[in-house]
Amino acid sequence: MLTIYGVYRSRASRTYWLAGELGLPFVSVPVIQARRVDDPQAAGAPLNTQSPDFLAVNPTGLVPCIDDGGFVMTESLAINLYLARKHGGPLAGRTLTEEAEMLQWTFWAATEVEPHAVKIVLAHDARAAESEAGRLAIRAANKALKKAFRRLDDHLAATGHVVGDRFTVADLNLAEIFRYAMSQKDLFDAAPNVKAWLENCQARPAFRAMMEKRLSEPE
Known part of the structure; x- marks a missing residue:
């Protein structure tokens, strides 16, 4: 039985979505980020990323983490690639070339997109978007993301998917x-293929089921 550690309001959402796409039964252990707890070490504190019980599973103190029949793994994007490869089906690579492309696009997004996109989320979460510093941070992130949006937009023009002609773990x-x-509406308006692709991804039942649970959790 697959065990997924992490609340839905974390990067664990990626793995919960994938498990839904694959139809995998799993046990969810809702480990909350320590930064969201007043005193992570206090008696009675909710299970969090600094809790000894969780650190015994994952010493890095990060979510998500999985235990797949005794195989413990961290890093959400790598977890998803592993689970897709293990369980096969249309989400997995059909050839060595497709697997390589899935790795390439995942690494690209992790290094070229996520660091900038996260700054946008943090500015909004901290309610800093209305401050001058927050606006400058978001503006800089937007500028840095334009090239990545253009690249993906051009790539999606052919089939509407990241790898091959179907929805795969790379799309997810x-x-x-x-x-x-x-x-950032302007980024998506300037990249219509990216906009349509993301809307299609988020229209999938497994995404909607994951997001419903995510939104039901406290912020």
């Missing part, structure tokens, strides 16, 4: 990263 991984920039 990238969609969860590009979701961080959704507040």
Whole structure:
């Protein structure tokens, strides 16, 4: 039985979505981020990323983490690639070339998109978007993301998918990263293929089921 550690309001959302796409039964252990707890070490504190019980599973103190029949793994994007590869089906690579492309696009999004997109989320979460510093941070992130949006927009023009001619784990991984920039309407308006692709990804039943649970959790 697969165990997924992490609340839905974390990068664990990526793995919960993938498990839904694959139809995998799993146990969810809702480990909350320590930064969201007043005193992570206090007696009676909710299970969090600094809790000894969780650190015994994942010493890095990060979510998500999975235990797949005794195999413990961290890093959400890598977890998703592993689960897709293990369980096969249309979400997995059909050839070595497709697997390589899935790795390439996932690494690209993690290094070229996520660092900038996360700054947008953090500015909004901290309610800093209305301050001068917040506006400057978002403006800089937007500028840095334009090239990435153009590249993906051009790539999606052929089939509407990241790899091959179908929805795969590569689409899922990238969609969860590009979701961080959704507040920036101008970026998506300038990249209509990216906009349509993300809407299609988020229309999938497994995404909607994951998001329903995410939104039901306290902020």
